Amino acid sequence: MGEWRTQALAAAELVEDALREIRAHPLRSLLTLSGIVFGAASLVAMTSLARAMKEMAYRDLESLGFPRSYVLWDRGPREDAATAADLRHPGLRLTDLTALRGVPGVAAVHGRNPGDEMVVAGSVDRRRVRVEGVDAGYLEMRGFPLAEGRTLRPLDVANVARVAVLGDELARDLLGPASPLGRTIAIEGVRFRVVGTVSAPTFEIAPVEFDWVARRVYIPYSYLTRYQLGAGRLSQVMVTAAPDAEFGDVLRRGEALVRQRHGGASDFEVNNEAADVQEDLAMADGILGGWNVVMYAIAGVTLLVGGIGLFSVLLISVRERVREIGIRKALGADDRDIRRLFLAESLTLALLGSVTGIAGGAGLLLVTELISRQFGKDFTIAVHPPGVVLAVVFALLVGLLFGWYPARRAARLDPIEAISGV
Numbered sequence: 001m002g003e004w005r006t007q008a009l010a011a012a013e014l015v016e017d018a019l020r021e022i023r024a025h026p027l028r029s030l031l032t033l034s035g036i037v038f039g040a041a042s043l044v045a046m047t048s049l050a051r052a053m054k055e056m057a058y059r060d061l062e063s064l065g066f067p068r069s070y071v072l073w074d075r076g077p078r079e080d081a082a083t084a085a086d087l088r089h090p091g092l093r094l095t096d097l098t099a100l101r102g103v104p105g106v107a108a109v110h111g112r113n114p115g116d117e118m119v120v121a122g123s124v125d126r127r128r129v130r131v132e133g134v135d136a137g138y139l140e141m142r143g144f145p146l147a148e149g150r151t152l153r154p155l156d157v158a159n160v161a162r163v164a165v166l167g168d169e170l171a172r173d174l175l176g177p178a179s180p181l182g183r184t185i186a187i188e189g190v191r192f193r194v195v196g197t198v199s200a201p202t203f204e205i206a207p208v209e210f211d212w213v214a215r216r217v218y219i220p221y222s223y224l225t226r227y228q229l230g231a232g233r234l235s236q237v238m239v240t241a242a243p244d245a246e247f248g249d250v251l252r253r254g255e256a257l258v259r260q261r262h263g264g265a266s267d268f269e270v271n272n273e274a275a276d277v278q279e280d281l282a283m284a285d286g287i288l289g290g291w292n293v294v295m296y297a298i299a300g301v302t303l304l305v306g307g308i309g310l311f312s313v314l315l316i317s318v319r320e321r322v323r324e325i326g327i328r329k330a331l332g333a334d335d336r337d338i339r340r341l342f343l344a345e346s347l348t349l350a351l352l353g354s355v356t357g358i359a360g361g362a363g364l365l366l367v368t369e370l371i372s373r374q375f376g377k378d379f380t381i382a383v384h385p386p387g388v389v390l391a392v393v394f395a396l397l398v399g400l401l402f403g404w405y406p407a408r409r410a411a412r413l414d415p416i417e418a419i420s421g422v
Contacts, residue, residue, distance in 0.1 A: 035306020040357025046295035047387030076267030105245030122174025133221030149196030314406035346403025354395035
């Protein structure tokens with residue numbers, strides 16, 4: 001314990017001496033730090049920005065219900081049916097929807113009939129628009145923000161209710177600027193009561209446009225099943241796995257269940273949206289990974305430039321402190337003590353530069369947030385801890401690498417020649 005305390009006191013004295021030397025030459029020290037500061041700042045800012053972009057992209061996809069979902073598409077009856085089983089099973093049915101809700105690990109199952117373009121008339125205008133039959137909770141699961149009123153409820157679906165949720169842009173076109181709630185529209189001559197409106201979702205970073213959400217009509221899918229598809233038919237089933245469930249198992253169980261119920265017929269198709277999302281994220285990782293390599297290279301070059309400046313300053317410091325070195329050796333300091341003295345100054349400069357750079361990188365992130373808000377993108381970029389660690393480690397490595405030779409040169413000075421100033 002006593003030896004550890006002695007070493008700690010010795011290290012503290014070295015740091016104190018290094019800080020005293022740095023304060024004695026503030027301008028020179030500041031210029032020396034600049035390269036390390038810029039390198040550390042760029043490293044922290046770029047790694048944090050890359051991480052934030054990846055997280056925002058994932059949140060955008062998650063808000064649409066993709067990362068843990070798969071879709072069963074109806075593919076029957078088909079003209080190319082080749083087996084008796086294919087002919088006996090005409091495709092997805094409402095009973096499949098109910099059966100899938102009992103699969104272990106399933107969090108939610110939503111039916112959907114995409115529908116076609118139909119003539120929709122309001123009090124102000126009429127036009128052909130796409131009418132989608134959706135399940136209760138589908139709009140919420142997809143992250144379509146509710147602008148006014150409510151979305152579809154389970155009773156609406158169960159009772160085949162003639163209620164509709166309009167895209168807010170379409171609502172203004174059909175019914176004017178007044179609130180559409182409680183008013184009626186006619187879909188192919190059939191009257192529906194408007195219970196709510198939804199607007200197009202906005203995303204933090206994903207380069208996708210969902211303006212079409214605000215230009216469609218959403219009604220209970222059961223209405224289209226009864227009056228268009230008939231025989232309990234269903235165009236699409238979306239299955240979402242629970243957060244704690246193994247997604248692959250949920251997908252395999254669901255597909256196996258439907259195939260068993262259909263007697264092995266190939267009258268449906270599975271679209272693994274979660275796998276598509278993972279591919280997109282992998283592609284984003286590759287792009288960001290390449291960006292990180294470039295940023296690391298830029299930061300590394302900047303740190304090396306700072307290291308060269310540090311090297312030059314330490315050589316000047318050695319020449320200025322020749323007499324001090326000689327006196328220290330005459331009083332009993334050995335070569336190792338002198339090396340420690342100058343390495344402490346080098347590492348202290350590098351550490352101060354990295355800390356200042358980390359603060360500067362955090363400031364750059366704050367400026368980026370403020371600028372993004374001016375362009376309507378309100379997001380937060382958190383400092384990425386691994387970037388902070390890398391900035392400190394790289395700066396200390398630079399301090400050690402470029403401080404070693406000046407420290408070694410100082411340690412090899414002859415004390416008599418050093419005292420005499422030769």
